Amino acid sequence: MRRKPATPPPVVDRAPPELYLSRELAALEFNFRVLAQARDARIPLLERLRYLSIVANNLDEFFEVRVAMLKHHHMFGSAAPGPDGLSSGELLSRIRTRVLDLVAEQYETWQEDIGPALDAEGIHFLKRDRWTSRQRRWLQGYFENEVMPVLSPLGLDPAHPFPRILNKTLNIAVVLKGRDAFGREGHMALVRAPRSLPRIIRLPDEVSDGGVHYIFLAELLQGFVDLMFPGFKVAGSYQFRVTRNSELMVEEAEVDNLARALSEELLGRGYARPVRLEIGNDCPKAIVQMLVSNFELEETDVYRCDGPVNIIRAGTIYDGLERPELKFPRFIPQLPAIFKDARCKFEVLRQRDVLLHHPYESFAAVVDLLRQASQDPAVLAIKQTLYRAGEDTPLVDLLVEAARNGKDVTVVIELRARFDEEANIRLATRLQEAGVQVVYGVVGFKTHAKMLLIVRREEEMLRRYVHLSTGNYHQANSRSYTDIGLMTAHPGIGEDLHKVFQQLSGLGPVIELNHLLHSPFTLYRSVLEKIERETAHALAGKPARIVAKLNALNEAHVIQALYRASQAGVEIDLIVRGACTLRPGLPGISERIRVRSIVGRFLEHSRVYWFANDGAPEIYCGSADWMERNLKRRIEVAFPILDPALAQRVYEETLANYLADNTEAWLLDGNGRYARAQVGATPPHSAQQWLLDKLVPPSN
Template sequence: MPRRQAIQPVITEPPQPELFLNRELGALEFNVRVLAQARDPGIPLLERLRYLSIVASNLDEFFEVRVAMLKQRHQFGSAAPGPDGIASGELLSRIREGVLDLTRAQYAAWQEELGPALTAENIHFLTHKQWSSRQRRWLQGYFENEVLPVLSPLGLDPAHPFPRILNKTLNIAVVLQGRDAFGHEGHMALVRAPRSLPRIIRIPNEVSGEGDHFVFLAELLQAFADLMFPGFKVAGAYQFRVTRNSELIVEEEVDNLARALTEELVGRGYARPVRLEIGNDCPQSIVSMLISNFELEETDVYRCDGPVNIIRLGLVYDEIERPELKFPRFTPSIPAAFGPVKKRLFDTLSQRDILLHHPYESFNAVIDLLREAVQDPDVLAIKQTLYRAGKDTPLVDLLVEAARNGKDVTVVIELRARFDEEANIRLAERLQEAGVQVVYGVVGFKTHAKMMLIVRRENSHLRRYVHLSTGNYHQSNSRLYTDIGLMTADPEIGEDLHKVFQQLSGLGPTISLKRLLHSPFTLYKSVVAKIEREAEHARHGRPARIVAKLNALNEAHVIEALYAAAQAGVEIDLIVRGACTLRPGIVGGSERIRVRSIVGRFLEHSRVYWFGNDGQPEIYCASADWMERNLMRRIEVAFPILDPALAKRVYDETLANYLADNTQAWLLDSQGRYTRATPGEQPPHSAQETLLANLSASIAPSSPRGEGTAASH
């Protein structure tokens, strides 16, 4: 599919660096806020453990993508400063400082706070020095029977060169003394932990008694290193982990995107290293050897005061049956629009729109809509986008069933959804085998829009039913992420969506839409125009206000438009979960702009734009953040909430409610620092807890496999 020219911003003059914060440093600041959740004694203990694991996971992706790209551009001299004006060399230094601080705080939280708190609750993560003789015997037996047979220790010598180390895998560097059977002097060996081995081992209660007792695999490999090298004396065993560039590059001029991406995936795990994590106890001589073999620098090394794979702590959440140490479990409600009497969704939607607010309201409503379409003989066609779908979603089974029922089914699958590429290729193959028409979107533009279109014959005409969302068609995420979904039979929205699908699948020309805002064509221009309209209202003395809820904000020209609007008198409130490069509170520039971030039990994911418009407010929900990539390089859709009652509900629940939050909100200042909001003299108000209480069907103590935390960026 040939690449189309996207709408580009009109650049009038270079951005002023002093007006912008840095995106990468903002991403690190987000993880500081997530780590604060892990250190908050008011949060259930096992949830705090998951927050700690999430910080480690977020840092992995940060290095795999953001740092990797920055280092690559810096190396080749192509890393032009962003709007903030920070040169790439300086930025890499500041990133290292920030990561060192975050890593130290992360391990301090584990060693000084979470570890002792877990021990007090009879949950133990044992080092080899803490094993009883009985535990040691059991662990040695486990090692000899379950671990040792699948290991392939590798001695390093001229015949055994340094091996390829897979991205983010656990490894042990072992220092040996003695000679092998061939008379060769032992010096160094590497042990790679196969991915088939569990990273955390539970010791049975009959061995350890009451409570939960766990041991990291790394601890096991270090403690029994001598069993892997009989005849040698083990002088030391040190764990390490390497992080590699994981950004896939696929040329735009390819004949088959799926095949090209599959070929790229083969080498992802062995791409260029960007970070080396290693235990605090590792001698510098070993570190230098690893640096040399990975072709890294000393500044790429991060010492860990504990297990290098601390991310694995999150695995025990489901293993520990302690409901009192988890968030109370809740049951999502069925939207009131469905009524007490079971009606066909098509009948309901022909009369009114339906709004869904996840996770408080059930995602099953979306599945029910598709199931009804699959089973209805009057439904002729189903079109849907899939960006991330998850492993066991019933949506895929229903799409397969629809195709087998003779319906025309078209699915736009984004193969380049980061870290879901392989799963999406398999998904595409399964759908194609069932007769579904699969489209891979547009080369050069990720299809990030979340949309479903159902075409149904009613009497003598065709009617379109639509589902649009701010989040993915991913059932598991719908219990962890906050998102807004809209079901509607509005003819103009249906016609717009038909045109978007036609453009994605049929090489169509630039389209004109009546209701939807469409990236990379009209969304950017429309957002800027609506911001400028508010500024014009303010200049004429009319009420002017903008409220937006986003995951991230970094598009320089949108930010400049917000500054100009604030200077004209527009009051602006921004709820930005992650990185925000706008500086609020600059004297003479952005005093009227306030920025807050909410970090709570659920990952804030819904995007909502509200413009006051002199008493005739407009509100849009969208798949797009106000980021350069979303506005310029992705297929995105923003959809209006036309029903006044539903529009008020979206404003109240996703904007006003969050602006009132004084317990989970963090306030951004002009220097890029976040300060946690406190109730002060006001009653405590948590936006998420309020929605749980008002929207969910019930809240009860958590089961062993209850819902947990989501704070990934």
């Protein structure tokens, strides 16, 4: 049924600032949703501990990158306000207020919820006042034999100035009374815990008195701090941790060798400008002021912790504990049925496209395809991008094997993948030594696309086989991230991908692609055009709808286009895991836009865009969020799902399924706050559990 044509909405260059949420504050809100998982008694206990650790890790990265850059801009006045209109100073103030809330909830969860629950399960984190005499004897022996020999306690005086403190390391500030052998009066000392020391120590069973007992290294250091300063009386000891700017500042256009420049920059990353000081709740104000002064911070950069400052380490006990009843049920990802009895992956792909939905379906399908390609005499060339591959991926061994078997192997490695720079430099060196042609992409544009191209000679012709994915070629991530992969021998997609690789490895001109959407060239424009097309359909009285699943949404003009579409009558559903700066549900602006976030067992990572297109729907998957950096400053590829059956499957599994979720979904309101979806009259539905039930056999 056709609707009455609507009046076109006004066209403006950019929506007013009050129509945008802050990107940084939106990113912080995601961590409150993760922390809610840690507080949810329905979730297995060790999984809740893992969520608590994830929040701490996310907060570290938030300060190392986002807060660090904001403080830099605030100091030098080098950035104009974003679409939300907030100055860097005002934004830093709001961030502090919200982080204080998050830290308070985090430690309350640890002290009053997870800690006692672990105790009840016989898993104990011992504080000094709970050590038995037998435990104290064992811990003292461990301290004297394993810890003390690698420590270098430092007394602070004019001959021993305040030392350099490495990023995110554990430290103890010690207040001393008395004189040493040289007559020096003891006042202050520092104990830096080397990274070689384990941050969590498990006591042997013979001194555990039942159950499993752990101790934080900070507790151990404070428990025996007097042994480090013989002749002095210890008046107090206080743990602290400093977070530093970790954003690398290599000016790519001004260096001759990116790998060498990054290696040199990485040497100083651990000692870059401080941005946050975490300190124990019991630390006196005078000690805090001394630390603040030495780190050249402000009082507003200090965050007091009601518990261990390195609480992120608590989650490391997860892998070492065989307590399956306290973890999510295990399952074995499955190969697609069509691959199970197929000896040759290439024969299968010549007949049909194959879709992979991780982690429910196994990443082994991709590994097996590359293994076959590395050994097949008919395969002439292999080209692949690697953004985050992990240290233990079998793919690298197979690429090396392929090169040694005479294949022409080209790998595009993104050296600037944040916090994976060192691993990627090592990876590039290893591949180069094996004869692989390694390129680092394009200066000024991170290569974020996930692409594999295999060229095979078949019956006097060359055929291209392709794997495209929304996620990294990372074995561990494929077991915990949700991603979509497409394996195809479609000639048009293969030709497009060939052109993309040529552009990356050479110095080619702008290319025209027939099927793939390519950032920074056509993807941004195409997304806007497809939104505007839905707007035009709505204005013409036709049904119009957009559904998109993303990690983040912050591109101002895309948001503006979505607002116009909503005003025209387009129904819009956005599934955005993390930061979303669009305000949904605003009267007259975004009434037809609904935004939800799914936080569950697996990290939602797939990006899927669906446009109704007047009864001829289009669906694309890719590695690009609708963010300014992905659409304008990265090499990205969005790929269409051309097989109608697979397109329907992607829609059902990644969109309709998630829109029906009422147990793990959070709904965003126009003020930037999230509320849990309510089951109501409909039966409970978990999108991730539905996929487990659908794609993983019950025998698992």
